[in-house]
Amino acid sequence: MSTALVTDLTIFVLALLVGIEVIGKVPATLHTPLMSAANSIHGIVLAGALLIGITAHNAVGYVLAFIAAFFAAANVVGGYAVTGRMLKMFRRKAQPPAAQAPAAEAGAAPAQVPAQSAPDTRS
Amino acid sequence: MNTFTTNIQLVYVLAAACFVIGLHLMNSPATARRGNQVSTAGMAIAVIATLVLLIHDGSVTGIGWTVLIVGALLGSIVGLYSARTVQMTAMPQLVSMFNAVGGGAAALVAVYEYIHDESTPGGVLGTTSVFTVLDVIIGSVTFTGSLIAAGKLQGIITGQPVVFRGGQVINAALAVIAVGTGAFMFTTASLPALLILVLASLAFGVMMVLPIGGADMPVVISLLNAFTGTAVAMAGFVVGNWALIVAGALVGASGGILTKLMADAMNRSLANIIIGGFGTGDSVVATAVAADAQIRSIAADDAAIQLAYASKVIIVPGYGLAAAQAQHGVAELASLLESRGIDVSYAIHPVAGRMPGHMNVLLAEANVPYPLLKEMDEVNPEFARADVALVIGANDVTNPAARRPGTAISGMPILDVDQAKSIIVIKRSMGTGYAGIDNELYTNSKTSMYFADAKKALAEMTAAVKTLVG
Numbered sequence: 001m002s003t004a005l006v007t008d009l010t011i012f013v014l015a016l017l018v019g020i021e022v023i024g025k026v027p028a029t030l031h032t033p034l035m036s037a038a039n040s041i042h043g044i045v046l047a048g049a050l051l052i053g054i055t056a057h058n059a060v061g062y063v064l065a066f067i068a069a070f071f072a073a074a075n076v077v078g079g080y081a082v083t084g085r086m087l088k089m090f091r092r093k094a095q096p097p098a099a100q101a102p103a104a105e106a107g108a109a110p111a112q113v114p115a116q117s118a119p120d121t122r123s
Numbered sequence: 124m125n126t127f128t129t130n131i132q133l134v135y136v137l138a139a140a141c142f143v144i145g146l147h148l149m150n151s152p153a154t155a156r157r158g159n160q161v162s163t164a165g166m167a168i169a170v171i172a173t174l175v176l177l178i179h180d181g182s183v184t185g186i187g188w189t190v191l192i193v194g195a196l197l198g199s200i201v202g203l204y205s206a207r208t209v210q211m212t213a214m215p216q217l218v219s220m221f222n223a224v225g226g227g228a229a230a231l232v233a234v235y236e237y238i239h240d241e242s243t244p245g246g247v248l249g250t251t252s253v254f255t256v257l258d259v260i261i262g263s264v265t266f267t268g269s270l271i272a273a274g275k276l277q278g279i280i281t282g283q284p285v286v287f288r289g290g291q292v293i294n295a296a297l298a299v300i301a302v303g304t305g306a307f308m309f310t311t312a313s314l315p316a317l318l319i320l321v322l323a324s325l326a327f328g329v330m331m332v333l334p335i336g337g338a339d340m341p342v343v344i345s346l347l348n349a350f351t352g353t354a355v356a357m358a359g360f361v362v363g364n365w366a367l368i369v370a371g372a373l374v375g376a377s378g379g380i381l382t383k384l385m386a387d388a389m390n391r392s393l394a395n396i397i398i399g400g401f402g403t404g405d406s407v408v409a410t411a412v413a414a415d416a417q418i419r420s421i422a423a424d425d426a427a428i429q430l431a432y433a434s435k436v437i438i439v440p441g442y443g444l445a446a447a448q449a450q451h452g453v454a455e456l457a458s459l460l461e462s463r464g465i466d467v468s469y470a471i472h473p474v475a476g477r478m479p480g481h482m483n484v485l486l487a488e489a490n491v492p493y494p495l496l497k498e499m500d501e502v503n504p505e506f507a508r509a510d511v512a513l514v515i516g517a518n519d520v521t522n523p524a525a526r527r528p529g530t531a532i533s534g535m536p537i538l539d540v541d542q543a544k545s546i547i548v549i550k551r552s553m554g555t556g557y558a559g560i561d562n563e564l565y566t567n568s569k570t571s572m573y574f575a576d577a578k579k580a581l582a583e584m585t586a587a588v589k590t591l592v593g
Contacts, residue, residue, distance in 0.1 A: 019376025031480025078202025
């Protein structure tokens with residue numbers, strides 16, 4: 001067994017233990033964003049996909065590099081975007097319905113918009 | 124190791140640290156957004172470092188750069204588009220798709236390295252081939268397994284367990300082929316063997332997830348998440364990159380923990396879930412609900428009176444709520460009750476939804492403040508003080524039958540809804556839940572049933588409360 005391999009294995013085992021320690025503290029409320037965040041983190045495989053480029057000098061290499069880069073980029077970009085979108089929804093206090101209706105809209109039709117219709121306008 | 128590669132490795136260590144800190148900040152909803160930003164920054168650093176490494180190396184061809192950049196750009200567009208447009212009810216499918224592409228990319232990295240090394244003299248053999256083989260197996264299984272899981276969640280593939288005769292034999296055969304071929308590849312470099320390994324692993328992924336029922340999806344998604352992480356870590360061994368190893372290990376740990384939590388919340392072992400659906404392995408004993416058991420149904424006005432004059436209401440949402448898209452309706456009713464000074468909170472069972480924590484996200488989307496969302500252990504002692512427990516589309520997780528032995532759900536941790544002073548259940552019919560057994564809560568003398576679609580029922584109750592107190 002080479003020194004490099006021993007180093008790699010050491011890093012792997014320690015990272016696994018750190019992961020168990022850190023993730024055990026995440027409350028159930030955040031389990032979906034957690035999984036989504038973990039999903040984005042494994043998008044690091046994009047780095048692995050890019051590294052294919054160094055030695056890929058024939059058609060097979062290019063095709064594999066293309067698909068790997070496509071998959072990994074979809075994973076990493078989509079993962080972070082959707083995690084951010086989800087976390088933005090978690091609020092300590094409910095926002096008053098008025099705050100959600102854009103000011104311009106409220107100005108255009110003053111006092112005629114029933115306040116309770118506002119929360120339903122979001123997709 | 125020269126100075127340049129040392130510096131790049133140090134940058135990867137920095138990126139890995141960002142991932143750990145990012146995950147650590149997820150331990151509270153207040154800091155979670157910052158955690159995601161830290162993690163994103165780490166990812167940007169790692170990708171830029173890799174690009175610098177590629178430029179410095181100088182051996183990437185023009186075509187090489189083109190395929191990498193075009194592939195990554197197209198992937199980014201697809202990823203971003205799905206992230207922006209996905210409905211929160213469809214989150215489990217999206218997570219599953221990201222598992223699929225992540226695992227697929229990891230497998231491709233190993234496939235490429237194997238093909239490349241095989242063509243160079245004396246290349247492929249040695250200790251790294253162990254990781255190459257593992258990466259191909261785990262990555263491929265994750266790829267097809269996650270696609271099947273996403274298909275089941277989306278309703279393209281039936282959510283019922285697909286079990287057929289000889290399925291177990293085929294699974295065993297595929298596993299033997301994969302492991303045997305992998306072992307052969309340690310000693311002999313062979314492209315046909317690689318092809319067999321990939322195909323057997325892909326087939327195994329399909330066969331592994333097909334027999335698993337829709338209700339077990341929270342466990343399956345978590346497990347596939349752990350697989351993806353492991354595959355990425357293996358890819359890290361293959362290309363000799365610490366960032367991949369650390370990130371993969373973190374995801375593996377996260378998926379592993381969630382898998383265990385979900386399996387525990389359903390009181391089922393992982394083996395039991397993988398091997399067969401509910402009722403296929405366990406002996407299901409009929410529950411003792413007498414045929415003439417009294418079921419009381421309730422009208423919107425009476426439900427409104429109970430709710431409007433309560434001092435404490437606990438809402439118990441289940442997947443039926445999400446399926447009926449009623450999360451906004453329940454939030455509206457809850458805020459109306461709160462405006463009357465009623466203490467309203469939500470009791471969330473760990474498997475309420477299609478993935479870990481799914482219900483919390485759906486309610487957060489409906490503008491419900493997260494401090495009102497209570498976990499099972501936290502809320503169970505509170506039921507005794509609740510005047511009304513309002514159960515919406517939740518079934519098995521409220522069934523008191525779980526407390527005694529001999530039923531399909533015995534031992535499953537449940538919400539103590541039956542402790543509340545009165546119980547209102549919104550449900551479309553008397554149909555059973557996934558466990559296929561009657562819910563004793565419905566025949567409890569304190570329980571009133573409101574038979575309707577969740578969205579419609581909540582709208583009617585909200586209107587009735589308004590008329591009553593308005």
